[in-house]
Amino acid sequence: MERLPDFTLQRPTTLAQAVSLLAQTEGARALAGGTDLVPNRRDGIGxxxxxxxxxxxxxxAALDVDDAGVRIGAGVTIARLASHARLARSHRAIVEAAATIAGPGHRSVATVGGNLCLDTRCVYYNQSEWWRRSNGYCLKHRGDVCHVAPTGERCHAAFMGDLAPALLVFGASVEIAGPNGTREARLDQLYRDDGRAHLALEPAEILAAVRLPAPQAGARSGYRKARPRGAIDFPLAGVAVRYAGDARRIDALDIALTGTNSQPFRVAGSAAWVGRPVDDAVLAEIGKAVQKQVAPMRTTLVAANWRRQVASVHAQRLVRELAGTAP
Ligand SMILES: Cc1cc2nc3c(=O)[nH]c(=O)nc-3n(C[C@H](O)[C@H](O)[C@H](O)COP(=O)(O)OP(=O)(O)OC[C@H]3O[C@@H](n4cnc5c(N)ncnc54)[C@H](O)[C@@H]3O)c2cc1C
Ligand code: SF4
Structure with missing residues (x-):
């Protein structure tokens, strides 16, 4: 890691001031907990x-939960989310995902907004400046070739935030503050499948809050991730599932993933499983759909095909667990 280069720190007290400060200086960036931005900055990225x-x-950092739904301010810390007893009952996948993010020290300052706006990651990118200089820069930062897919023209760096899939299965939307006021969008509309520009945010826009509708009665949810070190690490593949029904009949099913593509996403086609029992045929279809829709590339030290397989197996196991058919 390098010495942290000089910068000016601004400390606004309103969202409007923060937006205006971001708009005033080209290249200015929002700083939340700093647990992603500061290490990247010390690695000479940006x-x-x-x-x-x-x-x-x-x-x-306001967090409001009532019978009509949930509003999570972007400044809410991951630690607060991970220990929220009421959310653990109504939106378990979110609490489970939060509890797996980084280590306890990080979680105490890391925020929901920072997690959703996390930079994409790649083994050729998350390195020190001298490593990148020695091995050759790449498309995402200062270079003109992708070392993962040299004949292509896009960056395949993966989005590895844990919260996004857990929020996606609950139909989350986001409030975004910008120079023209506040706009609302579905959470999936915040992302693009492009490792270099995966956020659909204008430079002076700030993610202000996440909203969730009231949970469906009787629905259960969970989150599982595969990572190199169980104690602390980004997901090589992370899967959130929201399930309503029992083992004999699926009433509602939503599956979302992170860690495998440049954006988190909901698995398409789950309507086809509604009304059916959780049997071998449905589980095989779920596994196949996940394998088809994930697109892991050689962006981690772990083989891309292993990440594809583990995403599929985690989705199948979680559906079985939530349906009550796990052995
Ligand atoms: C050792 C280590 C392990 C980690 N493991 C994990 C892990 O397992 N899972 C995981 O998901 N993350 C992990 N992280 C990454 C990081 O700690 C978390 O994602 C954290 O939630 C980021 O939040 P933050 O508030 O610290 O973001 P910051 O670092 O402050 O910001 C991250 C990015 O988001 C932008 N940003 C922040 N807030 C906003 C906002 N409200 N609106 C618009 N842009 C915004 C910043 O400009 C920056 O680009 C790890 C980090 C480290 C160092
Ligand atoms: S996927 Fe390619 S362009 Fe993107 S960070 Fe990795 S090497 Fe660079």
Whole structure:
């Protein structure tokens, strides 16, 4: 790691001030817990001249849960989410995903907004400056070739945030503050399948909050991830499932993934399983759908095909567990 280069730190107290500070200086960046931005910065990735610290914004860390739904301020810490007893009952996948993010020290400052706006990752990118200089820069930062797919023209760096799939299965939407006011979008609309530009945010836009509708009565959910070190690591593949029904009949099923593509996404085609029992045929179809829709590339030290297989197996196991048919 390098010495942290100089920058100006701004500390707005309102969202409007934060947006205006981001708009004023080209390359200015939002700073939340800093657990992704600061290590990247010390690795020489990006050189924002101004960091706009979001932690002093009034109401940014508010978390409201009632019978009509949930609103999670972007400044809510991951630790708070991971220990939220009411959410653990109604939205278990979110609490389970939060509990797997980084280590306890990171979680105490890391935020929901930072997790959803996390940079994409690749073994050729998340390296020190001298490593990248010695081995050759790549398309995502300062170079003109992708070392993972040299004949292509896109970056395949993977989105590895754990919260996004857990929020996606509950139909989350996001509030985005920008120079023209606040807009609302579905969470999946925040992402693009492009490792270099995976966020559909304008430079001065800030993710202000996440909203969830009231949970479906009787639905259960969970989150599982495969990672190199069980104690602390990004997901090589992370799977969230929301399930309503029992072993004899699927009433509703949503599966979402992270860690395998440049964006988190919901598995398409789950409507075809509604009304059917959780038997070998359905599980085989689920496994096949996941394998077809994930697109892991050689962006980690672990083989891409292993990540494909493990994503599929985690999805099948989680569906069985939630349906009550696990052995
Ligand atoms: C050792 C280690 C292990 C980790 N393991 C995991 C893991 O297992 N799973 C995982 O998901 N993450 C992991 N992380 C990454 C990181 O800790 C988390 O993703 C964390 O939630 C990021 O939140 P933050 O508030 O610290 O973000 P920051 O670092 O402050 O910001 C991250 C990015 O989001 C932008 N940003 C922040 N807030 C907003 C906002 N409200 N609106 C718009 N843009 C915003 C910043 O400009 C920056 O680009 C790990 C990090 C480390 C160092
Ligand atoms: S996928 Fe290619 S362009 Fe993207 S970070 Fe990795 S090597 Fe660079």
């Amino acid at each position: 050189a924002p001249p101004v960091l706009v610290d979001l932690s002093g914004i009034a109401g940014f």
